[in-house]
Amino acid sequence: xxxxxxxxxxxxxxxxxxxxxxxxxxxxxxxxxxERARGAMCRENGLGYxxxxxxxxxxPVREVECRYRSPARYDxxxxxxxxxxxxxxxxxxxxxxxxxxxxTKLLCEGMTLHAVVNREGKPVPVPTWIKEKLSGxxxxxxxx
Amino acid sequence: xxxxxxxxxxxxxxxxxxxxxxxxxxxxxxxxxxERARGAMCRENGLGYxxxxxxxxxxPVREVECRYRSPARYDxxxxxxxxxxxxxxxxxxxxxxxxxxxxTKLLCEGMTLHAVVNREGKPVPVPTWIKEKLSGxxxxxxxx
Amino acid sequence: xxxxxxxxxxxxxxxxxxxxxxxxxxxxxxxxxxERARGAMCRENGLGYxxxxxxxxxxPVREVECRYRSPARYDxxxxxxxxxxxxxxxxxxxxxxxxxxxxTKLLCEGMTLHAVVNREGKPVPVPTWIKEKLSGxxxxxxxx
Amino acid sequence: xxxxxxxxxxxxxxxxxxxxxxxxxxxxxxxxxxERARGAMCRENGLGYxxxxxxxxxxPVREVECRYRSPARYDxxxxxxxxxxxxxxxxxxxxxxxxxxxxTKLLCEGMTLHAVVNREGKPVPVPTWIKEKLSGxxxxxxxx
Numbered sequence: 001x002x003x004x005x006x007x008x009x010x011x012x013x014x015x016x017x018x019x020x021x022x023x024x025x026x027x028x029x030x031x032x033x034x035e036r037a038r039g040a041m042c043r044e045n046g047l048g049y050x051x052x053x054x055x056x057x058x059x060p061v062r063e064v065e066c067r068y069r070s071p072a073r074y075d076x077x078x079x080x081x082x083x084x085x086x087x088x089x090x091x092x093x094x095x096x097x098x099x100x101x102x103x104t105k106l107l108c109e110g111m112t113l114h115a116v117v118n119r120e121g122k123p124v125p126v127p128t129w130i131k132e133k134l135s136g137x138x139x140x141x142x143x144x
Numbered sequence: 145x146x147x148x149x150x151x152x153x154x155x156x157x158x159x160x161x162x163x164x165x166x167x168x169x170x171x172x173x174x175x176x177x178x179e180r181a182r183g184a185m186c187r188e189n190g191l192g193y194x195x196x197x198x199x200x201x202x203x204p205v206r207e208v209e210c211r212y213r214s215p216a217r218y219d220x221x222x223x224x225x226x227x228x229x230x231x232x233x234x235x236x237x238x239x240x241x242x243x244x245x246x247x248t249k250l251l252c253e254g255m256t257l258h259a260v261v262n263r264e265g266k267p268v269p270v271p272t273w274i275k276e277k278l279s280g281x282x283x284x285x286x287x288x
Numbered sequence: 289x290x291x292x293x294x295x296x297x298x299x300x301x302x303x304x305x306x307x308x309x310x311x312x313x314x315x316x317x318x319x320x321x322x323e324r325a326r327g328a329m330c331r332e333n334g335l336g337y338x339x340x341x342x343x344x345x346x347x348p349v350r351e352v353e354c355r356y357r358s359p360a361r362y363d364x365x366x367x368x369x370x371x372x373x374x375x376x377x378x379x380x381x382x383x384x385x386x387x388x389x390x391x392t393k394l395l396c397e398g399m400t401l402h403a404v405v406n407r408e409g410k411p412v413p414v415p416t417w418i419k420e421k422l423s424g425x426x427x428x429x430x431x432x
Numbered sequence: 433x434x435x436x437x438x439x440x441x442x443x444x445x446x447x448x449x450x451x452x453x454x455x456x457x458x459x460x461x462x463x464x465x466x467e468r469a470r471g472a473m474c475r476e477n478g479l480g481y482x483x484x485x486x487x488x489x490x491x492p493v494r495e496v497e498c499r500y501r502s503p504a505r506y507d508x509x510x511x512x513x514x515x516x517x518x519x520x521x522x523x524x525x526x527x528x529x530x531x532x533x534x535x536t537k538l539l540c541e542g543m544t545l546h547a548v549v550n551r552e553g554k555p556v557p558v559p560t561w562i563k564e565k566l567s568g569x570x571x572x573x574x575x576x
Contacts, residue, residue, distance in 0.1 A: 015183060016193070017176045017314050021307035021362050027493045028305055028463035032161045035460070039159060039219065049160070050219045061459045065497045074309050075183065075194045161458050165451035165506050171349045172319035172449055179316070205315045209353045218453050303471060304481070305464045320449045327447060327507065337448070338507045363471065363482045 006134045007083030008041035010141045014076045024071035030108050031064060034096045037082035038112070040141050047133040057127065059092065059114040066110035070100075077101045087131055090123045091115050150278045151227030152185035154285045158220045168215035174252050175208060178240045181226035182256070184285050191277040201271065203236065203258040210254035214244075221245045231275055234267045235259050294422045295371030296329035298429045302364045312359035318396050319352060322384045325370035326400070328429050335421040345415065347380065347402040354398035358388075365389045375419055378411045379403050438566045439515030440473035442573045446508045456503035462540050463496060466528045469514035470544070472573050479565040489559065491524065491546040498542035502532075509533045519563055522555045523547050 012033065020026040042049045052059065072078050079099045086093040091113060098108045116126045156177060164170040186193050196203065216222050223243045230237040236258050242251045260270045300321060308314040330337050340347065360366050367387045374381040380402050386395045404414045444465060452458040474481050484491065504510050511531045518525040523545060530540045548558045 013180075013183065013187070015176065015180050016308050016310075017179055017316055019309035020304050021309070021311045022304075022490065022492065023309045026305050027496060028460045028467070031460035031463055032159065035161055036157075036159050039157065043157070043219065048219050050217075058454065060454065060503075061500055063497070063499050064459060065495070067495050068493055071492075073194075075187065075192050160452050160454075161460055163453035164448050165453070165455045166346065166348065166448075167453045170449050171352060172316045172323070175316035175319055202310065204310065204359075205356055207353070207355050208315060209351070211351050212349055215348075301468075301471065301475070303464065303468050305467055320447065323449055324445075324447050327445070331445070331507065336507050338505075363475065363480050 005084040006041055006045050006139075007081060008037055008044055008139045008141060010037040010040045010080045010082070012036065012078050012080055014072050014074055014078060016074055019074050022071075024073055027066070027068065030066055030068070030098065030110065033078075033080045033098060034064070034066075034082065034094070034110055034112060037080040037096060038094055041082050041084075041139070042134065044139040044141065045133050047130065052130065055127075056119050057124070057130070058117050058119075058121075060117060060121075061112050062091065062115050063113040064110065065112075066108060068108050070105055070107050072098070072100075072107050078107060079103060084134055087126060090125055092126060092134075149228040150185055150189050150283075151225060152181055152188055152283045152285060154181040154184045154224045154226070156180065156222050156224055158216050158218055158222060160218055163218050166215075168217055171210070171212065174210055174212070174242065174254065177222075177224045177242060178208070178210075178226065178238070178254055178256060181224040181240060182238055185226050185228075185283070186278065188283040188285060189277050191274065196274060199271075200263050201268070201274070202261050202263075202265075204261060204265075205256050206235065206259050207257040208254065209256075210252060212252050213250050214252075216242070216244075216251050222251060223247060228278055231270060234269055236270060236278075293372040294329055294333050294427075295369060296325055296332055296427045296429060298325040298328045298368045298370070300324065300366050300368055302360050302362055302366060304362055307362050310359075312361055315354070315356065318354055318356070318386065318398065321366075321368045321386060322352070322354075322370065322382070322398055322400060325368040325384060326382055329370050329372075329427070330422065332427040332429065333421050335418065340418060343415075344407050345412070345418070346405050346407075346409075348405060348409075349400050350379065350403050351401040352398065353400075354396060356396050358393055358395050360386070360388075360395050366395060367391060372422055375414060377413055380414060380422075437516040438473055438477050438571075439513065440469055440476055440571045440573060442469040442472045442512045442514070444468065444510050444512055446504050446506055446510060448506055451506050454503075456505055459498070459500065462498055462500070462530065462542065465510075465512045465530060466496070466498075466514065466526070466542055466544060469512040469528060470526055473514050473516075473571070474566065476571040476573065477565050479562065484562065487559075488551050489556070489562070490549050490551075490553075492549060492553075493544050494523070494547050495545040496542065497544075498540060500540050502537055502539050504530070504532075504539050510539065511535060516566055519558060522557055524558060524566075 450461040
């Protein structure tokens with residue numbers, strides 16, 4: 001039986017503060033976009049990241065990768081897709097793709113790897129309830 | 145006859161990248177929120193700021209003020225109200241209020257004053273078509 | 289006897305990430321500059337803001353104002369002057385001026401007003417040791 | 433004969449605006465640190481990135497990678513090492529390591545790959561004068 005994973009498509013209008021003097025979105029801002037979509041995915045699955053922290057767990061980022069394909073510009077309406085692609089014993093991997101408005105052009109793609117740690121920062125096995133909550137639902141965010 | 149002004153209410157989920165080590169939204173991020181809402185207001189009135197620039201005008205900020213009333217935290221769903229409150233000969237003033245989810249608590253309020261300049265950066269009278277476009281409509285942004 | 293106040297001149301090279309599509313420093317970034325200089329002033333006076341927090345006090349911002357005079361651009365070497373201009377019973381006011389490299393042109397000026405609060409967020413009188421540490425020294429930061 | 437490459441060690445104090453609600457530097461901020469150090473390296477070698485742009489070339493980022501080893505916190509004095517590790521025909525690769533104050537602990541390491549493009553955004557061979565300027569000098573930035 002195939003494993004399924006939660007995903008989200010988050011719409012976003014590029015703000016002026018996200019652009020740089022080249023006239024395009026600054027490269028670190030895409031890393032923010034990843035986080036926004038990751039957070040939306042958790043929230044839409046009923047497990048806002050705040051709730052994970054309240055339960056005593058944190059998901060600090062261990063690795064990030066991003067490949068820039070085509071630039072986004074001010075006021076562009078972009079779509080940020082985030083999904084979990086791998087659960088390990090004590091970590092979880094997300095993948096991201098960012099598209100233009102009609103999903104015909106890939107602007108950027110990336111990955112983050114997160115440890116699962118307790119309040120003391122010690123790596124712990126992924127709790128089953130986190131894994132269950134974040135599995136199998138695909139959501140288009142309508143009301144950001 | 146009373147003058148009316150465009151306004152917008154933009155919903156926003158606070159991201160992790162917008163918080164600081166005090167556990168609340170970093171003070172400069174509210175200034176970004178102002179810009180997002182200002183941009184949304186222009187867009188919703190059919191005059192995205194990009195169009196204003198294409199027509200040869202820019203609205204650089206001359207002054208900003210912000211008063212912080214109550215902190216916003218990670219994943220809070222906030223509402224950013226932006227509206228034009230004054231047209232001068234060669235400038236325009238926006239006011240902002242940021243509220244919590246059910247609009248019962250004012251988190252912050254602020255103001256920006258913008259010059260209207262041409263491509264050479266020289267102040268020019270506000271074009272009538274800009275003023276007309278940005279007058280009199282109140283919009284709740286549903287799909288950010 | 290005239291009261292004297294601590295001040296600092298912090299040099300800074302404008303990074304690409306601080307610029308926007310207008311080719312100049314984005315307006316919210318100056319608010320970051322204020323914080324960097326404020327922090328440098330505390331540090332140079334032997335009272336890093338971290339130490340203030342360790343002692344159980346925080347200085348959350350209540351108000352910020354900024355007037356933009358002339359834009360800074362990528363790689364510009366700017367100087368951020370920060371100084372305390374007023375101690376109140378339970379708050380403190382800083383003023384800022386940002387200059388170009390040879391201090392001949394004022395780029396921007398601003399103000400922040402900070403409450404002094406305890407760990408519970410309750411306003412408290414400014415501790416004497418904080419006031420004493422942050423009085424009377426002017427520092428040019430050489431090694432940022 | 434061994435090829436040598438320019439490098440820089442840029443000191444930096446972590447600002448409050450660079451931290452997040454976990455109490456540590458937000459993961460996208462390290463990507464800003466990379467850019468600051470990259471820019472300092474160009475500048476210290478007499479070839480500020482602005483000059484490269486004036487000459488009609490741009491170095492847009494195609495890929496970024498970052499591995500987070502140990503968190504940096506508010507007011508930490510960190511050192512950002514940037515160096516060119518590979519020249520290709522029409523691209524250049526930088527590597528970065530960020531250390532704590534006494535260089536005993538690696539906080540983070542990363543990589544950026546940049547295309548070399550002309551004003552029309554078309555990839556072009558790396559100009560010899562750029563390569564020559566950015567080869568072989570190691571600099572400790574004293575006065576940031």
